[in-house]
Structures are given as C-alpha cells and as structure tokens.
Amino acid sequence: MIGTLDAKIPSGPLDRKWQSHRDHSRLVSPNNRRKVEIIVVGSGLAGGSAAATLGELGYRVKCFCFQDSPRRAHSIAAQGGINAAKNYQNDGDSVYRLFYDTIKGGDFRSREANVYRLAEVSNLIIDQCVEQGVPFAREYGGLLANRSFGGAQVSRTFYARGQTGQQLLLGCYQALCRQIAAGTVQMFPQTEMLDIVVVDGHAKGIITRNLLTGKIDKYAADAVVLATGGYGNAFYLSTNARGCNVTATYRAYKKGALFANPCFTQIHPTCIPQSGDYQSKLTLMSESLRNDGRVWVPKRKEDCRKPPDQIPEQDRDYYLERKYPSFGNLAPRDISSRAAKEVCDEGRGVGPGGRGVYLDFADAIKRLGEDTIRERYGNLFEIYHKITGENAYKVPMRIYPAVHYTMGGLWVDYNLMSNVPGLHVIGEANFSDHGANRLGASALMQGLADGYFILPYTLPNYLAGQMGKRPSTDHAEFKKAETDVRAKIDSILRVNGNRSLDSIHRELGTLLWNKCGMARNAEGLREALSKIPELRDEFWRTVRVPGKGQDFNQSLERAGRVADFLEFAELMCIDALERDESCGGHFREEHQTPDGEALRDDDNFATVFAWEFQGNGQVAAPKLHREPLHFETVHLTQRSYK
Amino acid sequence: MNFRLKIWRQQDRQSKGRLVKYEATDISPNASLLEMLDIVNERLLLRGDQPIAFDSDCREGICGTCALTINGEAHGPDHPGAACELYMRKFRDGATIIVEPFRVRSFPIVKDLVVDRGALDRIVQAGGFVSARAGSAPEANSILVPKHDADIAMEAAACIGCGACAAACPNASAMLFTAAKVSHLAFLPQGQPERTSRVLKMVTAMDAEGFGNCTNTYECEAVCPAEISASFIAKLNREYVRANWQTRSGD
Numbered sequence: 001m002i003g004t005l006d007a008k009i010p011s012g013p014l015d016r017k018w019q020s021h022r023d024h025s026r027l028v029s030p031n032n033r034r035k036v037e038i039i040v041v042g043s044g045l046a047g048g049s050a051a052a053t054l055g056e057l058g059y060r061v062k063c064f065c066f067q068d069s070p071r072r073a074h075s076i077a078a079q080g081g082i083n084a085a086k087n088y089q090n091d092g093d094s095v096y097r098l099f100y101d102t103i104k105g106g107d108f109r110s111r112e113a114n115v116y117r118l119a120e121v122s123n124l125i126i127d128q129c130v131e132q133g134v135p136f137a138r139e140y141g142g143l144l145a146n147r148s149f150g151g152a153q154v155s156r157t158f159y160a161r162g163q164t165g166q167q168l169l170l171g172c173y174q175a176l177c178r179q180i181a182a183g184t185v186q187m188f189p190q191t192e193m194l195d196i197v198v199v200d201g202h203a204k205g206i207i208t209r210n211l212l213t214g215k216i217d218k219y220a221a222d223a224v225v226l227a228t229g230g231y232g233n234a235f236y237l238s239t240n241a242r243g244c245n246v247t248a249t250y251r252a253y254k255k256g257a258l259f260a261n262p263c264f265t266q267i268h269p270t271c272i273p274q275s276g277d278y279q280s281k282l283t284l285m286s287e288s289l290r291n292d293g294r295v296w297v298p299k300r301k302e303d304c305r306k307p308p309d310q311i312p313e314q315d316r317d318y319y320l321e322r323k324y325p326s327f328g329n330l331a332p333r334d335i336s337s338r339a340a341k342e343v344c345d346e347g348r349g350v351g352p353g354g355r356g357v358y359l360d361f362a363d364a365i366k367r368l369g370e371d372t373i374r375e376r377y378g379n380l381f382e383i384y385h386k387i388t389g390e391n392a393y394k395v396p397m398r399i400y401p402a403v404h405y406t407m408g409g410l411w412v413d414y415n416l417m418s419n420v421p422g423l424h425v426i427g428e429a430n431f432s433d434h435g436a437n438r439l440g441a442s443a444l445m446q447g448l449a450d451g452y453f454i455l456p457y458t459l460p461n462y463l464a465g466q467m468g469k470r471p472s473t474d475h476a477e478f479k480k481a482e483t484d485v486r487a488k489i490d491s492i493l494r495v496n497g498n499r500s501l502d503s504i505h506r507e508l509g510t511l512l513w514n515k516c517g518m519a520r521n522a523e524g525l526r527e528a529l530s531k532i533p534e535l536r537d538e539f540w541r542t543v544r545v546p547g548k549g550q551d552f553n554q555s556l557e558r559a560g561r562v563a564d565f566l567e568f569a570e571l572m573c574i575d576a577l578e579r580d581e582s583c584g585g586h587f588r589e590e591h592q593t594p595d596g597e598a599l600r601d602d603d604n605f606a607t608v609f610a611w612e613f614q615g616n617g618q619v620a621a622p623k624l625h626r627e628p629l630h631f632e633t634v635h636l637t638q639r640s641y642k
Numbered sequence: 643m644n645f646r647l648k649i650w651r652q653q654d655r656q657s658k659g660r661l662v663k664y665e666a667t668d669i670s671p672n673a674s675l676l677e678m679l680d681i682v683n684e685r686l687l688l689r690g691d692q693p694i695a696f697d698s699d700c701r702e703g704i705c706g707t708c709a710l711t712i713n714g715e716a717h718g719p720d721h722p723g724a725a726c727e728l729y730m731r732k733f734r735d736g737a738t739i740i741v742e743p744f745r746v747r748s749f750p751i752v753k754d755l756v757v758d759r760g761a762l763d764r765i766v767q768a769g770g771f772v773s774a775r776a777g778s779a780p781e782a783n784s785i786l787v788p789k790h791d792a793d794i795a796m797e798a799a800a801c802i803g804c805g806a807c808a809a810a811c812p813n814a815s816a817m818l819f820t821a822a823k824v825s826h827l828a829f830l831p832q833g834q835p836e837r838t839s840r841v842l843k844m845v846t847a848m849d850a851e852g853f854g855n856c857t858n859t860y861e862c863e864a865v866c867p868a869e870i871s872a873s874f875i876a877k878l879n880r881e882y883v884r885a886n887w888q889t890r891s892g893d
Contacts, residue, residue, distance in 0.1 A: 053776045068697065068707065069803065071706070072700075074699070076704055086783075128774065130779065131774040131778075131779035131785070132774045133826065133830050133832040133833055135792050135795040135796040138787050138789045143783050167796075174766060174770055174771035175776075177766045180767050189763075212752060241701070275670070276670050280677050281702075383702070386720075386729070387727075387729070452776040453777075456776070500688060546693065554693070554695055555693060
C-alpha cells in the first residue's frame with residue numbers, strides 16, 4: 001500500500017530550499033479559508049501556536065485538549081530555554097552552526113533539510129514571542145539576555161527564569177484566547193481524541209470523548225493536525241505530566257500513519273532519583289545546574305553508604321571530568337546519562353536503592369559564595385528541598401537519569417504531513433528534527449517553529465487541492481470509527497478484574513526501563529518482546545476499571561491510554577531490536593567503541609525506520625519502511641566530547 | 643505514617659456532597675499528598691469502591707491543574723507551593739487531614755475534588771493578550787525593555803492560573819489572577835497599544851463570571867503558589883481608574 005517513502009525535500013542548495021518551497025507552494029485565498037475546517041488536537045506549544053496562527057489566517061479551527069484549559073499543556077513545564085541563531089552575543093553563532101549542532105547532537109539521524117529550516121525560522125520565533133509580551137530575561141541596557149545551555153559553545157539560549165516553557169506557552173495560549181474570542185477557533189477542553197477518521201485515503205475527521213460527560217462525538221474537517229506530544233509515559237515514571245500519552249498518535253498509526261524511530265527516547269541526566277514504589281512521576285532538575293555542580297560517586301563500593309562529607313576528596317570519582325576532560329560535567333544528555341548508569345551498575349551509586357549520583361556544589365559555593373549560587377539556582381534548590389527534604393547548599397544533591405522526551409513519532413514529510421494525506425503532525429508528536437538525541441532548549445524551538453512558521457505555509461499546499469471535499473459525519477467511515485471507539489470503551493469496562501491499572505502500568509514501565517532504556521541489547525529486547533504480550537493479556541483479563549462510560553471517569557480515561565501503551569511498547573522494542581547499531585540515546589550494548597561510546601553503523605542505518613501497522617485491529621508484526629538519509633552538506637563523524 | 647482523612651465526595655454538580663472518612667495507613671513520609679491519594683484510591687478500587695476524583699497533571703507545581711483545599715487552606719499548609727508539592731512529612735503521624743475542592747461559586751464542582759475553572763479562561767479571552775500576528779513582529783532587540791520592568795512583568799506573568807487566590811478569598815475574588823495578567827502586559831512596551839481596553843474588558847469579564855471584589859484581606863497572596871504579590875492588585879486598580887478616566891475624557 002505504501003511505495004517508497006518520499007520526504008518531498010525540495011531540490012536546490014540547502015539554504016534556499018525553504019524559501020523556494022514557499023515560493024512554489026499552493027495557497028488558499030482568503031474567501032476560501034473561511035470555508036475550510038481544520039482540526040488541531042493538542043494545545044501545547046505546537047498545537048496552540050498552530051491553532052492560533054491558522055485562526056488568524058481565517059481558517060475555521062477546532063482545537064481539542066484533554067486538560068481543563070489549553071494553558072495546562074505539558075509544554076508549560078519546560079524550564080531551561082529556547083535556542084535561536086540570533087548571534088546577539090557576537091560569539092560566532094549562525095543559522096548554519098545551530099543547524100550543524102542539532103544534526104550532530106542528533107547523532108546524524110535526522111534530515112538535513114528539516115533541521116536547516118528549523119534553524120532558519122528560530123529567529124522569527126524570538127521576534128514573535130517578544131512581540132506577544134513574553135518576559136524574556138533582559139540585560140541592564142534593555143536588550144535580550146542569553147545563556148549557554150546543554151554543552152553548546154555559543155550562548156544562543158533565550159530564557160525566562162527557570163520557566164521558559166511556561167512563558168512561551170502562555171504567550172501562545174493568549175494568542176489562542178484572542179482567536180477564541182474572535183470566533184475563528186473553537187476550543188474543546190477536556191475532550192480526548194480517540195480515533196482518526198480516514199475517508200477515501202484522506203484524514204478527514206476525528207472521534208472524541210468528552211471527559212466530563214463521557215459523550216462520544218464525531219467531527220469532520222478538511223485536514224487534521226496532531227500536536228499531542230510524546231510517549232515518555234510508556235515508562236510509567238518519567239518527567240512527563242501524568243496525562244501525557246501515546247493514544248492519539250498510536251491510534252493514527254493503527255489507521256495507517258507510519259510511526260518513525262519509536263525507540264529513540266531521551267533520558268535526561270539530572271532528575272531527582274526515585275524514592276519509593278508509590279512514586280507517580282519524576283522531577284527534572286534543570287541541566288543548567290551542571291554549569292556549576294560537579295558530578296561524582298565514591299571510588300569504592302564500600303563508601304556508598306557513608307555520608308558524603310565523610311568521603312575524602314581522593315576517594316571520589318568525578319567520572320564525567322575523568323572521561324570527558326574537555327566537556328566534563330557538561331557532556332550531552334545521552335552521554336551523561338549512560339555514564340551515571342554505568343557507575344551505578346558497578347555498585348557505586350548512592351542513595352536509596354543505589355540508583356543515584358552526587359551533584360555537588362561545594363566547590364562552586366567556595367569559589368563564588370552561597371549567595372551567587374542562590375541567585376543562579378535558588379528556585380531549583382527549593383524544588384529539591386521540597387521533594388527530598390534535603391538542603392543542597394549543605395549536602396550534595398542526588399540525581400539520576402529519567403525519561404524526559406521522545407524523539408520518535410509519526411513519520412512526516414517536509415510538509416509535516418504523514419503518509420496519510422491530510423494528517424499533519426507537529427511538535428514532539430512527529431519524528432522529524434532531533435534524530436537520535438535532542439539538544440537542550442531545542443524542543444520549545446521545534447514546537448513553535450512548526451506551529452507559527454512552518455505548518456501555516458505547508459498546510460495550504462494540501463488544502464488547495466481539497467476544496468469542497470470535506471465529508472459529512474454521516475459518512476460510513478465516521479459511523480464505523482465511532483462504533484469501534486464505543487466497543488473499545490465497553491470492552492475495558494467489561495473486564496472487571498482484580499488488578500489496579502497503575503500496577504500493570506508500573507510493571508510495563510519497569511520492563512521497558514530495564515530492557516529498552518538507557519542501554520539495550522538483543523537478548524533483553526527479545527525478552528521484553530515475549531513479556532509485553534503477556535502483560536497485555538494480563539491487562540485484558542484482570543484490570544479493574546470502575547464506573548461507567550457515560551460519566552466523568554478518570555480511571556477509564558487512563559485505562560484507554562495504558563491499553564495503547566501496552567501495544568505501543570512492543571513497537572518500541574521491535575524498533576530497538578531492528579536498529580542494530582548504537583546512535584544517540586539508542587545505545588545497543590553490542591555496538592560500542594573500546595572506550596564505551598556509541599558506535600554508529602552509517603552504511604546500514606543512516607536511515608529512518610518507519611513502521612506500518614499490520615493486522616486487522618489486532619497487534620501483528622509491523623512492516624518496516626526505510627527512508628534513507630542523504631547528507632549533502634555535513635560529514636558524518638563520530639561525536640566526540642572528550 | 644498513618645493518617646485519618648476526611649474527603650469531600652460529590653457525585654456531580656447537582657448532587658449534595660459530604661465529607662467521608664478514610665484511613666490512609668502505612669504511607670511513606672516522602673510520598674506527596676497526591677501520591678497518598680493515589681494509594682488510597684488503589685485500595686478503594688480493589689475493594690470495589692469508587693476512587694476519589696481529583697485533578698493533577700504535571701505534579702511539579704507549574705501546570706496549575708491541582709485545586710485542593712487542605713485543612714481549610716488552598717493548596718494546604720506548605721506555602722508557597724501547589725497541592726502537588728506538598729509532602730506527607732509536613733504532617734504529624736496520626737493527623738487528621740481534611741481535603742476539599744476549591745470553594746468558589748464561579749468554579750462549579752464537576753465531581754468530588756474536581757472543579758470547573760473555565761471562568762479564568764474567559765477572563766483572558768476578554769483581553770489578556772497582545773494582538774500580535776505571526777509574521778509581522780519586528781526584530782526582537784528593536785524593542786528595548788529595561789531590566790527592572792522585564793523583571794516585574796515576569797513576577798506577574800509567573801501566575802499558574804490555579805485559582806487558589808479566589809478559593810482563599812472570603813469574597814471569592816479573582817482580582818489577583820486578573821491583576822497578574824493586566825500588570826504583566828501593562829509593564830511592557832508591547833502591551834501599551836491595548837492597555838486601556840484590556841483592563842476594562844478583563845474586569846468586566848471577571849465581574850460577569852460572578853467573582854467578588856477585593857477587600858484587602860491578602861489571603862490570596864498568602865496561598866499563591868507562584869508568590870504573586872498583592873501589590874499587583876493595587877496596580878490593577880490604578881490601571882482601571884486610568885482606563886476609565888481615559889475613555890471618559892476621550893468621549
């Protein structure tokens with residue numbers, strides 16, 4: 001059904017592709033725009049900015065989110081900042097450098113043309129957000145301030161205290177509110193998308209459940225945009241919000257959209273370690289802490305239970321400084337995370353369960369004084385204190401890696417359209433820009449690039465040929481999709497077993513974390529692939545979901561999402577097994593350099609893996625499609641941060 | 643640790659609610675209050691009872707979803723912080739903990755501890771924005787903002803939109819919420835062109851939603867998880883007077 005994957009990358013030199021593509025894309029005239037209905041699912045940075053911008057252009061937009069307000073989408077929790085190639089610091093930054101850093105940081109597993117475009121529009125995002133009144137940090141002369149972030153050698157990160165995601169999202173939410181008031185966008189909060197409707201091969205609508213009443217509704221549109229975020233919660237414990245889920249993208253996958261690189265997940269090195277089984281989520285400590293904190297563990301296992309102040313300097317192993325002398329504590333996320341896992345696997349981890357390493361500010365406090373450290377990181381030290389009850393000015397913080405972001409997502413072409421015509425996917429929900437590892441402060445950039453400055457140009461290219469083709473919700477495909485959604489809800493409620501949803505989800509998460517987490521190997525992945533179907537079976541035999549479908553029922557909402565994670569987890573492991581190389585966050589233990597770094601196999605795997613759902617509603621081995629990555633501008637090198 | 647809980651249960655908006663007693667036994671002091679409720683819910687579920695409905699999402703104090711009144715205080719006793727940032731070690735072993743929803747007429751109860759705060763969205767929709775079309779923004783550094791102004795704007799903009807200010811206020815006033823947005827944009831040059839109409843529309847919307855007036859009790863500031871200062875309410879009042887004067891003199 002699907003031929004070769006065509007990413008539709010425009011021809012011409014890299015730095016002219018986007019301009020020439022825009023010059024030749026089709027347009028929809030203003031009087032026709034008001035006849036066009038667009039569905040946007042998700043209201044975070046990508047969905048919110050897309051809905052607001054398309055509304056402003058005069059399209060009729062319906063925007064859906066499961067939260068009680070679009071302002072609560074999980075983009076709000078991003079702390080560090082947003083990158084742009086403004087070169088305000090005169091330190092040699094450029095569009096090309098931001099492009100190159102992103103390609104290299106992604107370990108050469110993303111598309112050159114997409115990433116170059118992202119770097120190009122990064123500057124427009126800053127202009128747009130400033131104009132909206134986003135209170136970015138300023139210098140005394142009134143100019144915008146920057147900081148260096150995530151191991152970059154230039155200062156290109158714009159920030160609003162430790163709440164950059166919140167401020168960017170509020171800017172975008174306010175733009176959305178303006179369109180809601182103007183009547184161009186109709187907002188549907190507390191409404192969850194449960195299926196995509198495909199009519200004559202085109203995505204033409206969705207089926208939703210109103211979370212307050214349980215009512216199932218059908219909505220038809222000329223195009224559907226998914227901006228539903230990542231799937232980090234497959235691991236149960238992650239830094240994602242509790243509600244983040246794979247349901248929208250997974251159900252689109254079951255309707256024919258290809259899922260690309262699902263095994264590419266980002267494990268963030270600096271999170272507060274898990275303290276017990278009851279724990280419901282993990283909290284990130286901004287990466288910026290590594291600018292002044294030193295990471296260490298005891299050299300000897302025997303010392304791990306001693307209080308840190310009783311371990312003398314010569315008995316400490318500052319392992320990042322030792323292994324990566326030039327980047328030291330600022331080594332990229334995937335590398336720092338793996339190094340922490342390694343020392344804990346050796347039995348040298350600290351804190352409960354031995355899964356933690358110290359992030360020590362004693363030297364920085366000695367050098368700069370406690371006041372300076374408080375000024376730089378005060379709010380983070382407070383969060384740490386609230387959660388752990390410990391004072392990090394006196395004792396070193398304990399940190400451990402945690403699932404944070406997913407680079408994989410639905411496959412899209414250069415127009416951000418999936419292989420299902422009409423179905424567009426933006427933000428974390430697509431796979432396009434970060435390759436096998438995302439750099440710090442690039443997620444916010446991508447979400448807003450897609451929503452404000454890319455989709456509004458590429459969507460009309462599709463819409464122009466679709467005028468008047470919007471089906472009615474009475475179409476048989478809508479009825480069938482609605483029936484399927486109802487049947488799925490009923491079957492979950494019918495199980496009426498004796499096991500709690502969380503206990504099953506937790507078991508899945510532990511399995512994925514151990515077998516498809518920071519390090520993977522063929523044997524472990526095969527083991528996971530045999531266990532996941534058993535667990536899925538267990539879910540469908542024993543899960544207990546109380547209440548009714550036609551009601552506000554939080555257990556039912558979550559059960560539907562966990563059911564999808566239980567299928568999707570298998571796809572992650574299949575992908576991880578098939579990608580028989582190491583790259584970025586995907587570390588296959590069989591493929592490493594003599595000193596333990598990821599060893600890519602560019603001859604065989606410089607390619608996107610895009611999986612097609614097979615089977616008739618049931619899970620079956622998916623079919624693999626490949627999109628080879630062509631590097632015309634950059635040379636593939638081994639990433640070195642030593 | 644062990645706790646006695648009294649939790650507000652209410653089937654839906656129309657039904658009558660009541661406090662129901664539960665025991666929470668064997669809880670780690672390092673569990674958060676919401677994790678304690680998760681544990682209680684898991685136990686309720688397995689013995690065939692309906693779990694307690696409560697809202698949360700980020701569980702790190704930034705999304706503003708959780709909306710609990712704990713022992714009579716919005717977000718509980720550990721200020722500043724949202725209910726999701728409250729840990730059980732803050733309570734005495736054996737303590738009785740009363741958990742209710744935010745009690746504001748303009749936030750109708752959906753179920754148990756879940757309330758509908760759509761009223762806050764509607765206040766922002768009335769004018770809490772800068773009309774900035776994507777594509778027409780000038781170069782970012784062409785708009786200079788003195789650091790002091792940017793810092794104050796950021797302090798106001800930090801509001802997480804949880805509604806605790808209204809829940810804590812004896813008049814159920816949403817003045818702190820509205821003031822935060824009005825002030826954020828009024829302190830910045832980008833907010834100037836719509837400064838007058840914004841404050842008038844937002845205050846009108848706030849009144850239409852049925853929120854009460856401010857009588858300077860400062861309860862809002864005391865419970866605000868984002869530490870928004872009540873001095874922004876004074877700023878809102880000044881902005882409102884200024885806007886009224888300006889529109890009248892313009893008539």
